[in-house]
Amino acid sequence: MARIEVKQSPKKKIQLLSLPFTKINYQILAGGILSIVLGYIALAQEPWDGNMPLVVAPILLVLGYCIIIPIGILFRRKETSEMLADTGDPAEK
Numbered sequence: 001m002a003r004i005e006v007k008q009s010p011k012k013k014i015q016l017l018s019l020p021f022t023k024i025n026y027q028i029l030a031g032g033i034l035s036i037v038l039g040y041i042a043l044a045q046e047p048w049d050g051n052m053p054l055v056v057a058p059i060l061l062v063l064g065y066c067i068i069i070p071i072g073i074l075f076r077r078k079e080t081s082e083m084l085a086d087t088g089d090p091a092e093k
Helices: 023-043 051-074 078-085
Strands: none
Touching: 023 051
8 A cells, every 4th residue: 555645734933023122113212321420410400499309200200110211112103003914805805
């Protein structure tokens, strides 16, 4: 009798994903770092009981650490995910 050969499907290649950060992510992160640096500069101003160290500096630091940096990390444009889901068939549109 003849042997029946079972063809194995080729293994899928592991595709390395590129870094998900885009230019806008880096710009938002740079804005967050700038806010943090300005917050520390305002914190170091004399007199220590003035308006800059007690009011402006904490606002800049919280804004940088808690709002701008996380937005820079999590931000993703909607067009990118739509382009990945697009099948390329112009008749569907």
